[in-house]
Amino acid sequence: MTPFPFAAIVGQDEMKTAMVLTAIDPKIGGVLVFGDRGTGKSTAVRALAALLPPIEAVAGCPCNSAQPEECPDWADVTDKSLVTRPTPVVDLPLGVTEDRVTGALDIERALTRGEKAFEAGLLARANRGYLYIDEVNLLEDHIVDLLLDVAQSGENVVEREGLSIRHPARFVLVGSGNPEEGELRPQLLDRFGLSVEVTSPDDIDTRVEVIRRRDAYETDHAAFMAEWGPQDAALRDRILTARAALAQVRTSNVALHDCASVCLALGSDGLRGELTLLRTARALAAYEGASELTRDHIRSAAPMALRHRLRRDPLDEAGSSARVARQLAEVLP
Amino acid sequence: MTPFDESATSPGRPPPPGADPWAQAGLALTLLAIDPRGLRGLWLRARTGPVRDRVMAALAPLALRKLHPGISDEALSGGMDLSATLATGAMQRHAGLLDNAGPLCLSMAERCPPGLAVRLGQALDTRDGLSLIALDEAAEEGEGLPQALSDRLGLFLALDGFTWSETPDITLPHAAIATAQARLGQVANGAALARLTRVAAELGIASLRAPLLALACARAHAAWRGVDAVEEPDLQIAVALTLAHRATRLPEEAPPPEEAPPEPPPDQNDSDPDSDQTPPDIPDEMLVDAARAALPPGLLAQLQAARMARAAQGQSGAGAKRKSLRRGRPMPSRAGKPGAGARVDVIATLRQAAPWQRMRRQMMPGRAEGRLLLMPADIRIRRYQDQTDRVLIFVVDASGSSALARLAEAKGAVELMLAEAYSKRDHVALVTFRGTQAELSLPPTRSLVQAKRRLAGLPGGGATPLASALQVALAAAEQARGHGMAPTLALLTDGRGNIALDGQADRAQAGEEAAQLARAIAQRAIPALVVDTSLRPKPALRMLSDQMGATMIALPRADARTLSRTLGAALGG
Numbered sequence: 022m023t024p025f026p027f028a029a030i031v032g033q034d035e036m037k038t039a040m041v042l043t044a045i046d047p048k049i050g051g052v053l054v055f056g057d058r059g060t061g062k063s064t065a066v067r068a069l070a071a072l073l074p075p076i077e078a079v080a081g082c083p084c085n086s087a088q089p090e091e092c093p094d095w096a097d098v099t100d101k102s103l104v105t106r107p108t109p110v111v112d113l114p115l116g117v118t119e120d121r122v123t124g125a126l127d128i129e130r131a132l133t134r135g136e137k138a139f140e141a142g143l144l145a146r147a148n149r150g151y152l153y154i155d156e157v158n159l160l161e162d163h164i165v166d167l168l169l170d171v172a173q174s175g176e177n178v179v180e181r182e183g184l185s186i187r188h189p190a191r192f193v194l195v196g197s198g199n200p201e202e203g204e205l206r207p208q209l210l211d212r213f214g215l216s217v218e219v220t221s222p223d224d225i226d227t228r229v230e231v232i233r234r235r236d237a238y239e240t241d242h243a244a245f246m247a248e249w250g251p252q253d254a255a256l257r258d259r260i261l262t263a264r265a266a267l268a269q270v271r272t273s274n275v276a277l278h279d280c281a282s283v284c285l286a287l288g289s290d291g292l293r294g295e296l297t298l299l300r301t302a303r304a305l306a307a308y309e310g311a312s313e314l315t316r317d318h319i320r321s322a323a324p325m326a327l328r329h330r331l332r333r334d335p336l337d338e339a340g341s342s343a344r345v346a347r348q349l350a351e352v353l354p
Numbered sequence: 355m356t357p358f359d360e361s362a363t364s365p366g367r368p369p370p371p372g373a374d375p376w377a378q379a380g381l382a383l384t385l386l387a388i389d390p391r392g393l394r395g396l397w398l399r400a401r402t403g404p405v406r407d408r409v410m411a412a413l414a415p416l417a418l419r420k421l422h423p424g425i426s427d428e429a430l431s432g433g434m435d436l437s438a439t440l441a442t443g444a445m446q447r448h449a450g451l452l453d454n455a456g457p458l459c460l461s462m463a464e465r466c467p468p469g470l471a472v473r474l475g476q477a478l479d480t481r482d483g484l485s486l487i488a489l490d491e492a493a494e495e496g497e498g499l500p501q502a503l504s505d506r507l508g509l510f511l512a513l514d515g516f517t518w519s520e521t522p523d524i525t526l527p528h529a530a531i532a533t534a535q536a537r538l539g540q541v542a543n544g545a546a547l548a549r550l551t552r553v554a555a556e557l558g559i560a561s562l563r564a565p566l567l568a569l570a571c572a573r574a575h576a577a578w579r580g581v582d583a584v585e586e587p588d589l590q591i592a593v594a595l596t597l598a599h600r601a602t603r604l605p606e607e608a609p610p611p612e613e614a615p616p617e618p619p620p621d622q623n624d625s626d627p628d629s630d631q632t633p634p635d636i637p638d639e640m641l642v643d644a645a646r647a648a649l650p651p652g653l654l655a656q657l658q659a660a661r662m663a664r665a666a667q668g669q670s671g672a673g674a675k676r677k678s679l680r681r682g683r684p685m686p687s688r689a690g691k692p693g694a695g696a697r698v699d700v701i702a703t704l705r706q707a708a709p710w711q712r713m714r715r716q717m718m719p720g721r722a723e724g725r726l727l728l729m730p731a732d733i734r735i736r737r738y739q740d741q742t743d744r745v746l747i748f749v750v751d752a753s754g755s756s757a758l759a760r761l762a763e764a765k766g767a768v769e770l771m772l773a774e775a776y777s778k779r780d781h782v783a784l785v786t787f788r789g790t791q792a793e794l795s796l797p798p799t800r801s802l803v804q805a806k807r808r809l810a811g812l813p814g815g816g817a818t819p820l821a822s823a824l825q826v827a828l829a830a831a832e833q834a835r836g837h838g839m840a841p842t843l844a845l846l847t848d849g850r851g852n853i854a855l856d857g858q859a860d861r862a863q864a865g866e867e868a869a870q871l872a873r874a875i876a877q878r879a880i881p882a883l884v885v886d887t888s889l890r891p892k893p894a895l896r897m898l899s900d901q902m903g904a905t906m907i908a909l910p911r912a913d914a915r916t917l918s919r920t921l922g923a924a925l926g927g
Contacts, residue, residue: 058505059561063479114476115469116427119689128434129445131713156472156502163688181731183717199501221560229551232565236547239392240539 025238027068028252029245030061031231032222038305039215039325040069041256043193045263046304049297050214051194053157053205053329060219061231062197063155069195072257073108074264076149080104083141084148084188093188095139109150111143111192115159122167123179124186139186144177147192157196158205165209168194172212214297216329218342263307270306271313272299279319279353286348289330298326316353323349376516378648380524382509382595383412385574387526388534390457390485392570393508394478397463397499397599399490400513405521406489409513412524418459418487421451423466430473436705455483463488463499471500478506508567510599534577541573546584546592553593553641558602568596593641594648604646690735702734744842745781745798745834746771746921749827751847751887752788753818761786764846765809766914767921768796781839783830784809787823789816790857794826798834817859820851821867828871831880842881844921845904847895848888865894869901876903883907883921 030037039052054062078085081100082092089101113122124142131137143152152168154160171177177190194213198205210216222228238245277299284295301322306314328341386396400406421430432450439446451458452473460466460474466488477484488507490499498504550572551565572584572592579588687699707728714727721727750764768782782805784796796808823845831841851864875882882904886895891908899906907920 057560058501059563061562063476114431115473116431118427126710128439128709131710132439133444135713135716137713137717155476159469159472221562223555225552225555228555228562228565229548231562232547232551232569235562235566236543236569 023242023246024067024071025064025235026246026249026253027065027072028256029234029238029249030065030068031234032227033061033065033219035325036062036065036217036219039217040065040195041072041260041308042301042304042322043195043214044069044073044260045308046267046300047193049300049304050212051151051196053210053213053216054195054197054219055200055216056197056219057221058199060221062219066153066155066195066197069151070107070110071253072260073110073151074257074261075105075107077103077105078149084145084190085109085150086189087149091189093186095186096141096188109146109148111147111150111152113143113152113154113160113164115156116161117143117164119163119167122164123177125179126181126184137184139179139184141188142177144171144190144192145188148188148190150192151195152192154194154196156198157209158198158200165206169208169212210329211293213329215301215325217325218328259308263304263310266307266310267304269312270303272303273313276302276314276316276319279316282352283319283323283349284327286352287327287331287345289327294327294330298322301326320349320353376521378591378594379409379511379513379516380412381575381578381591382511383409383524384526384531384578385571385591385595386485386487386509387416387531388578389538389570389574391483392574393485393567393596395457395486395488395507396509396511397488397490397504397507398511398513399492400511401491404518405513405516408521408523409511412526413457413459413487415526415528416457418457419451419454420459420461422461423463423470425451425470430470434709436708440708452477452481452484455481457485457487459487459489460503461489463490463503464492466500466503468500468502471502475502475506504600505561505563508571509595511595512599530578534574534580537577537580537582538573540582541576542583543569543573544583544585546572546589549589549638549641550592550597553638553645554597554600556638556642557597557600557604557645559597559600560602561600564597564600568592571596589641590644593644598645598648601645604642685737687734687736689731690733691730696735699734699736703728703732706734707732743781743839745783745831745839747783747785747798747827747830747834747841747843749785749787749792749823749843749845749847751818751820751823752786752812752814753816754848761812761814763914763917765812767917768805768809770914770918771921781834783834785823785827785830786812787819787826788814789819790822790853791819792823792826794830798830798839817853818847818851819853819855819857819864820847821855821864821871822853823851824868824871824875825855828875828878828880831875832878842883843875843902843904844883844885845902846885846887846917848886848892868898872898872901876901879903885917885920 027037027040036052036054039054043049043052054065056062076085076087078087079089079092079098079100080102081096081098083096084093085106086092089098089103092098092101120142122143124140124145127136127138127140129140171190172192172194175189175191177186177188179186196205196213222231234245280295280298280302284298287294289295298319302318303314305322306318309318311318324342324345328345331341331344382396386393398406398409400409427433428450430450430452432447432453435446435448438448458474466474474486478486486503486507488499488503492498499507547565547569550568554565554568569584569592572588575588575591576582576584687702690696704726707726710729710732711727714729715721718727748764748768750761752761764784768784771780771782781798781800782796783794783798784805785792786795787793795812796805799805827843827845831843834841851868852859852861854860854863855867882899882902884895884899884902884904884906886892886906886908896906
């Protein structure tokens with residue numbers, strides 16, 4: 022069954038915007054979706070795959086290289102023609118073994134032909150695409166360490182049985198989880214460009230509409246897809262247009278100054294927050310068809326770009342969203 | 355196994371009210387058989403016993419495949435079949451339980467670890483034709499099914515109220531089920547969708563999976579009755595079987611009058627014209643009543659307690675779980691270097707090395723035939739899951755006139771608890787507060803000698819900086835968590851704070867700050883105990899204790915021995 026269409030998701034505007042923005046500018050670096058059960062987190066991530074514009078890659082390359090000369094030597098790529106394929110969205114299941122993530126010796130070839138060969142893992146498949154971790158807060162520590170390392174260097178290195186393999190592994194991390202079941206380490210939090218919090222809608226009409234669409238999707242699949250498919254396609258076109266316009270969005274010194282002062286006021290660690298805020302605001306401007314980055318864009322982008330980068334304050338019960346809003350009102354009146 | 359077992363396990367609990375609960379239990383099984391895809395499964399809350407055996411016997415024709423909370427990843431999602439691979443010389447996989455459609459049965463579901471629950475939940479979401487029957491044998495308050503599963507499984511049955519003598523055998527009518535299955539596709543929703551959504555909201559159910567599951571249940575029931583549209587009886591059954599147990603509140607009587615009567619949805623794409631002519635709807639409050647009737651008294655509170663406890667890990671006496679190389683329950687072994695306390699898992703290591711033998715032999719000619727070629731990367735080490743050590747953080751009021759006596763008792767209690775701590779792996783820390791601020795007088799320790807030395811010269815007297823004490827205690831608890839320990843706070847005081855965090859004597863601000871910190875402690879789910887040592891218990895302290903989510907004990911003039919015994923009991927040993 023094709024995934025639930027992105028355009029048919031009712032409400033949850035911040036989550037949808039965040040996902041669209043990372044599709045416009047992958048450099049923003051991924052989304053973390055935290056929220057209660059049954060709020061449509063995983064539905065949205067699975068729907069995102071259909072929205073992503075296709076990429077051009079070498080047909081036989083296990084890590085989706087863009088040019089034949091970029092293919093790693095160990096892969097023995099025979100088919101070097103360029104093909105267009107959907108942006109890879111790779112699921113990283115909980116309980117996955119290290120071997121499957123990084124890749125390991127090809128067991129089949131070792132057995133049948135006694136040859137030493139490398140079998141690419143999930144990180145290779147996710148190169149130039151998305152890596153999706155559902156229930157990211159329950160992921161085992163040693164896998165988290167491994168992901169942090171690779172996400173930092175953009176390269177996966179495997180040393181084993183005299184085999185020394187490296188290949189590019191640049192991917193956008195998308196995670197979802199339920200904060201009640203465990204917190205995320207700050208180091209991993211920081212790797213996500215944006216973070217959004219979802220709650221289930223408390224307005225009855227919205228809830229009824231959610232259930233109605235989901236029910237139609239399940240009981241009358243073909244008709245439902247025929248209705249929403251074109252809207253997904255329109256959204257994809259809009260993303261492509263925004264991508265092209267991204268470089269043309271003018272960024273004034275005032276905007277840069279605004280980004281810096283918001284981050285300073287919030288005391289977010291490092292420069293990563295500022296950079297992400299700038300990129301997100303710019304992607305938002307491009308998405309809205311604006312030619313210049315304005316204060317409004319920064320204001321709308323700040324909560325999702327910064328709320329997971331704040332130091333925790335035990336005396337503040339309002340949560341980080343409220344803190345960001347409070348500082349925004351003060352710094353950018 | 356005798357009929358008497360049942361009465362022993364459920365002492366004096368009245369049978370659930372309702373028309374004929376046992377018939378409804380049979381109905382639930384029938385509905386699950388009709389639409390396992392829509393209903394996703396059944397949460398069966400019952401201790402083992404003849405009544406549960408009856409239910410399981412009725413389900414036996416569905417060919418349940420069993421799994422248990424300790425199931426390995428390989429059994430769950432498949433893996434390499436080593437013996438077949440070696441025998442044939444080509445890669446052979448064996449299928450996992452999740453690879454095939456059909457109903458699964460999870461025994462001892464209350465012990466299901468979160469990782470397994472999540473993976474089962476994901477499989478239920480994404481794989482067609484998979485359903486799950488979770489046998490929840492929760493005995494104590496605070497036990498229950500992980501939310502990742504309870505949210506997804508449609509039906510709920512609690513069997514604890516039934517006795518063996520009044521429960522006849524259940525036989526699923528297979529022919530009728532097949533007829534109902536054929537009809538299922540034609541059943542129209544009518545107004546059911548909107549009404550079930552509204553009732554779910556009224557019962558305080560946040561998850562949007564609930565109305566969908568209720569809708570599936572109502573449709574299955576309509577198909578079972580042999581009608582083509584969902585009607586009132588279907589809705590009532592759906593509410594009773596799928597929504598009632600999820601309720602977080604039961605509206606008392608008469609819901610708000612401005613609730614407009616449900617109108618048929620205008621643009622329902624699969625509703626046939628007849629559905630608009632359904633008889634005038636019974637108001638939603640009837641459906642809420644159906645939910646109320648479906649719940650045995652006290653069950654909702656129990657389920658909620660389980661939810662809370664699941665959310666606040668480490669709430670029970672024992673510490674939270676952590677991985678260990680030495681002791682605890684075994685977990686899957688993984689690659690690593692022996693030494694530093696790690697033990698080699700020989701079988702896993704051999705399994706790892708086996709497939710590569712042919713290749714290695716070719717690469718390393720001259721090795722003796724028949725000798726195993728082992729590489730460092732093959733080595734697998736054992737891992738275990740262990741309980742973390744507990745830290746008991748005493749927060750002792752050393753202010754005022756009675757300070758000296760109270761402090762002495764607290765010191766005594768700390769020493770007594772430390773003396774017993776070794777077997778329980780408890781650590782103890784002490785925060786004292788007096789004058790303008792609190793200090794961590796004794797960092798977490800297990801050393802009795804060190805504790806005695808530090809406690810010997812603690813001064814008393816002065817004002818009561820309660821907020822500062824809570825702040826220091828919270829920091830110590832967070833730090834202990836960071837070190838992988840499970841902290842518990844025990845606050846001993848007889849009064850209310852009168853010194854604010856900045857050291858000023860401002861009663862109002864001090865109270866406000868203390869309340870904020872108490873809520874912060876509750877938010878982080880740090881288990882806490884408040885011991886009121888004054889002669890007359892004070893309501894202000896009771897309020898603070900509630901804000902902290904703490905247990906409150908009044909212990910005027912407690913001596914060290916009583917104190918340590920009470921604390922030990924309250925913390926669950």
